[in-house]
Amino acid sequence: MEPILEIQGLSKSFELHNLGKHIRAVSDVDIALNEGEFVGITGKSGSGKSTILKCIYGTYRIQEGCIWYHSKKFGRLNLASASERQMLYLRKHEIGYVSQFLNVMPRTTARQLVTHAILEMNENEKLAEEETEKILSHFELAEELWDSYPTTFSGGEKLRLNIARAMVKKPRLLLLDEPTASLDHDSKLKVKQLIEQLMNEGTTMLGIFHDLEFMNNLCDREYNMQNGVFSM
């Protein structure tokens, strides 16, 4: 079977012009993900884990390498050279991303944020509203928060909303950047339940977790990063 995601020789550096510095964040990384797999990336802070996910999601342009993604719509596609329009389509319909730090849109309520994510996939409005309430309840976001602006939420509340928004789309490929980092035990279990549910529905996942115990029970395989390269 052909992998759903195949990263070949990925490198990413940053030029800090004002400091005259060159930072090599990721060097010659290869990753292959089969459909339905849950693969983990571990490694110490600053080793380049988030950078890999951002390269896949198109937040960062890469300098070297290929990111082959098997899209339902476009077939085999190198994300490193995909057009802006293709990336926008994929983010709406196929590839989800839970970022390490939530940035919320101002003046959008929690409910609107999640409903909007569902409606992007051309779902009907009534169903979208039902799904929204279901997932907000699952993550035990208090009902009085549903129509409030997330800018005022606590860190954990923002995180749970961020996860809910990405998971409700049931993407084909889901990128998770430390989604449980600042959550309490019960909230972690809620995330785990939904990860397991998505796995059963065939979502492929690439996740970074610093909580190794949490990850070991879920992941099929693990890549360990050390200073931008994998150690096996």
Ligand SMILES: Nc1ncnc2c1ncn2[C@@H]1O[C@H](COP(=O)(O)OP(=O)(O)OP(=O)(O)O)[C@@H](O)[C@H]1O
């Ligand atoms: N936009 C950027 N501009 C400059 N340097 C960056 C940028 N993004 C990442 N880096 C650098 O690349 C390196 C890897 O960062 P990255 O965020 O990928 O690490 P990480 O493994 O996710 O760390 P953590 O576990 O702390 O989240 C770091 O040295 C970081 O400073």
Ligand SMILES: [Mg+2]
């Ligand atoms: Mg990171």
